[in-house]
Amino acid sequence: MNTSIEFEKELAAKEAVKLLSNGQIVGLGSGSTAGYAIREIGKLVKNGLKIRAIPTSDHTRDLAASLGIPLVDINSVDAIDITIDGADEFDSSLNLIKGGGGALLREKIVASMSTDLIIMADSTKKVEVLGTFKLPIEVIPFASNFVLKQISQLNGTGTVRRAGTTEYVTDEGNYIIDVDFGPINDPSSLAAELNGIAGLVGHGLFVQMAKKVIMGVGSTTRTFDLNP
Numbered sequence: 001m002n003t004s005i006e007f008e009k010e011l012a013a014k015e016a017v018k019l020l021s022n023g024q025i026v027g028l029g030s031g032s033t034a035g036y037a038i039r040e041i042g043k044l045v046k047n048g049l050k051i052r053a054i055p056t057s058d059h060t061r062d063l064a065a066s067l068g069i070p071l072v073d074i075n076s077v078d079a080i081d082i083t084i085d086g087a088d089e090f091d092s093s094l095n096l097i098k099g100g101g102g103a104l105l106r107e108k109i110v111a112s113m114s115t116d117l118i119i120m121a122d123s124t125k126k127v128e129v130l131g132t133f134k135l136p137i138e139v140i141p142f143a144s145n146f147v148l149k150q151i152s153q154l155n156g157t158g159t160v161r162r163a164g165t166t167e168y169v170t171d172e173g174n175y176i177i178d179v180d181f182g183p184i185n186d187p188s189s190l191a192a193e194l195n196g197i198a199g200l201v202g203h204g205l206f207v208q209m210a211k212k213v214i215m216g217v218g219s220t221t222r223t224f225d226l227n228p
């Protein structure tokens with residue numbers, strides 16, 4: 001573990017958590033950076049912060065529950081006030097690649113329901129052009145070979161993610177295909193192409209969804225706002 005990167009994640013998480021206020025419904029992201037935020041929220045809840053949270057993965061649900069953070073069923077709410085989550089890459093337009101931890105589908109649903117999506121990142125996540133990190137794509141197992149072929153027609157090279165000797169399976173029971181598209185110069189067009197593939201239930205391109213990225217850098221944080 002790189003301790004300076006971990007410190008940047010923690011700094012970003014602590015800054016993001018300052019945006020929460022009483023009465024909010026809060027989406028809780030997944031991954032190591034979100035983990036720092038969730039532990040911080042656990043402390044705030046113990047000290048009286050009144051929120052209800054919606055987790056984006058089974059792991060996040062278990063962590064939040066263990067810290068006493070009140071959870072609410074996503075299907076019992078119409079909207080989410082604020083979601084704080086991590087990312088694998090972000091560009092200067094705040095487009096993201098997410099899903100390195102396999103939680104992209106629930107993350108995108110929660111983000112889509114959120115008034116504000118706040119991303120926390122360490123300084124390695126900022127890129128000029130998305131695509132160094134392979135784009136995670138979630139597919140129903142029945143469609144995995146078909147989707148691999150469709151992706152190759154979009155000049156992507158995909159590999160079904162493994163977990164030891166078998167396929168990695170998401171919380172929704174699907175497979176992940178990690179795709180090398182090279183530099184993604186037009187995330188919006190690629191997202192539209194991917195959205196049209198049968199059997200592909202989600203992808204890690206989050207185009208113009210984040211309102212703010214809070215990035216830890218060294219011993220401080222830097223904030224990037226959408227259309228400042």
Ligand SMILES: O=C[C@H](O)[C@H](O)[C@H](O)COP(=O)(O)O
Nearest residue numbers: 031032033086099101102103
């Ligand atoms: O599926 C995982 C999520 O999209 C994470 O937010 C993303 O992979 C970043 O994870 P980390 O904070 O561990 O770098």
